[in-house]
Amino acid sequence: MRLSRYFLPVLKENPAEAQIVSHRLMLRAGMIKQAASGIYSWLPLGYRVLRNIERIVHEEQQRAGHIPMLMPTLQSADLWRESGRYDDYGEEMLRVTDRHGRDMLYGPTNEELITDIFRSHVGSYRDLPLTLYHIQWKFRDEVRPRFGVMRGREFYMKDGYNFDLTEADAKHAYNRHLVSYLRTYERMGLQAIPMKAEGGPIGGDYTHEFLVLAETGESGVFYDSEITDLRFGHREIDYDDAPACQAVLEEFTSRYARTDDTHDEAVFNERVPEARRRQARGIEVGQIFYFGTKYSEPMGATVADKDGNRVPVHMGSHGIGVSRLTGAIIEASHDDKGIIWPEGVTPFHCGIVNLKQGDTKADAACEALYASVAALGLEALYDDTEERAGAKFATQDLIGLPWRITVGPRGLKNGVVELTSRRTGESEEMPPAAAIERIAQVYGKAASI
RNA sequence: CGGGCCGUGGCGCAGCCUGGUUAGCGCGUCCGUCUGGGGGACGGAAGGUCGCGAGUUCGAAUCUCGCCGGCCCGACCA
Numbered sequence: 471m472r473l474s475r476y477f478l479p480v481l482k483e484n485p486a487e488a489q490i491v492s493h494r495l496m497l498r499a500g501m502i503k504q505a506a507s508g509i510y511s512w513l514p515l516g517y518r519v520l521r522n523i524e525r526i527v528h529e530e531q532q533r534a535g536h537i538p539m540l541m542p543t544l545q546s547a548d549l550w551r552e553s554g555r556y557d558d559y560g561e562e563m564l565r566v567t568d569r570h571g572r573d574m575l576y577g578p579t580n581e582e583l584i585t586d587i588f589r590s591h592v593g594s595y596r597d598l599p600l601t602l603y604h605i606q607w608k609f610r611d612e613v614r615p616r617f618g619v620m621r622g623r624e625f626y627m628k629d630g631y632n633f634d635l636t637e638a639d640a641k642h643a644y645n646r647h648l649v650s651y652l653r654t655y656e657r658m659g660l661q662a663i664p665m666k667a668e669g670g671p672i673g674g675d676y677t678h679e680f681l682v683l684a685e686t687g688e689s690g691v692f693y694d695s696e697i698t699d700l701r702f703g704h705r706e707i708d709y710d711d712a713p714a715c716q717a718v719l720e721e722f723t724s725r726y727a728r729t730d731d732t733h734d735e736a737v738f739n740e741r742v743p744e745a746r747r748r749q750a751r752g753i754e755v756g757q758i759f760y761f762g763t764k765y766s767e768p769m770g771a772t773v774a775d776k777d778g779n780r781v782p783v784h785m786g787s788h789g790i791g792v793s794r795l796t797g798a799i800i801e802a803s804h805d806d807k808g809i810i811w812p813e814g815v816t817p818f819h820c821g822i823v824n825l826k827q828g829d830t831k832a833d834a835a836c837e838a839l840y841a842s843v844a845a846l847g848l849e850a851l852y853d854d855t856e857e858r859a860g861a862k863f864a865t866q867d868l869i870g871l872p873w874r875i876t877v878g879p880r881g882l883k884n885g886v887v888e889l890t891s892r893r894t895g896e897s898e899e900m901p902p903a904a905a906i907e908r909i910a911q912v913y914g915k916a917a918s919i
Numbered sequence: 920c921g922g923g924c925c926g927u928g929g930c931g932c933a934g935c936c937u938g939g940u941u942a943g944c945g946c947g948u949c950c951g952u953c954u955g956g957g958g959g960a961c962g963g964a965a966g967g968u969c970g971c972g973a974g975u976u977c978g979a980a981u982c983u984c985g986c987c988g989g990c991c992c993g994a995c996c997a
Binding site for chain 2: 479481482483484485486487488489504506507561562579608610612613614616620621625627679688753754755756757789790791793794823825826827829857858859860861862863864865867876878879880881888
């Protein structure tokens with residue numbers, strides 16, 4: 471993308487409305503614009519990041535064998551009355567009435583809908599196990615939205631639902647989700663720690679929240695410092711291998727890690743040596759639940775087992791806050807100049823900065839680099855504007871592209887451009903072809919020049 | 920929903936207390952010139968129903984009341 475043809479309304483100053491760093495940076499980098507309290511438009515740069523996060527979630531869900539679908543944002547109140555949650559959910563639920571006077575609601579979650587789909591079409595144990603998920607906008611009418619997309623009213627979320635014949639099968643589904651979530655967050659450059667959590671209005675007590683440590687986190691967390699050394703990494707795992715999934719769960723959840731909801735000081739002190747006790751804050755970016763037959767029983771989601779008896783299915787649900795992750799990643803990865811995108815979610819793979827727009831050689835070198843990046847199947851944001859060098863660098867730093875290729879007449883005289891890492895700030899001069907080679911390497915692409 | 924604060928060109932703010940010419944400043948935007956490796960300089964220009972509505976007054980950005988919107992703390996929450 472050529473910056474001269476793009477839409478990137480960056481702000482030099484901090485908008486007064488934003489208090490925390492991710493909100494400020496998202497506004498300044500031209501990623502979002504507030505449309506109403508807790509409701510945001512995603513401008514082109516923000517939209518790219520949102521789509522990248524979504525893509526990773528999709529890929530990892532499907533890798534784990536989960537099946538994508540899409541349910542609506544507006545739902546009929548009838549199903550919610552059936553489950554008993556129409557009243558339980560309270561003011562958080564946005565209720566609307568259609569022209570016929572029917573009660574509708576903008577879904578805060580989808581257990582009722584999915585259960586209804588399930589009971590309509592699944593009747594036999596032979597159809598199990600089944601895990602369906604979707605990524606859709608949700609709405610919870612928070613009393614006090616804040617922190618930008620981290621706690622909006624409208625939010626984009628992946629929610630998945632597993633249906634199993636037995637508790638043991640459902641526990642495996644739970645474990646499988648835990649593993650796939652670990653992979654998912656790591657691909658986004660995040661360390662998200664599974665912590666024992668409260669069930670909340672979703673229900674169930676077999677549940678973990680995934681938290682990213684950050685000073686601005688909304689939850690207080692207590693954990694054994696050993697836990698931050700754990701990495702899932704690139705290990706292969708067979709998602710159908712129940713013992714293997716169970717082993718990962720044990721590896722990642724055996725140490726003390728709880729939010730302040732479930733924190734128990736006595737247990738903490740007993741189980742964790744003082745030197746390893748940590749108290750911090752965290753941002754919740756996902757949660758997994760096993761809730762047994764809580765919905766299947768009242769809503770009649772049953773299957774015939776081998777003996778022909780109708781039995782309620784065991785269910786679980788699992789969420790990842792896709793829009794919230796955009797903010798969470800920034801909270802976890804920024805400096806005083808701006809955002810630092812992990813390679814997995816960056817809106818552009820690299821930036822190309824032309825220091826002297828209009829200089830024949832600089833223009834030509836930039837065009838060639840731009841074409842080379844595209845030939846790798848990657849996307850560069852080419853700053854071909856008439857801005858001065860300082861302004862271009864400031865913009866690049868602000869929007870946080872992990873790599874920058876700087877091209878100017880001075881370097882070109884010696885046949886080199888400059889490759890700079892946003893994260894370390896380190897710059898290295900090299901011929902253009904070598905810079906492309908490095909970009910290819912970083913993103914696991916074969917350079918073909 | 921309780922408590923506090925704020926709405927003035929796109930953004931950040933001053934002016935309000937103590938009403939009175941054409942409502943200022945910085946940034947950004949547009950045009951021009953000089954520039955050109957970390958938000959450059961100079962010259963010119965555009966852009967504002969002072970959140971909305973009532974009221975007080977000869978006169979309201981300024982005072983009063985109501986409403987709307989937003990921010991912060993708390994309770995609540997992915």
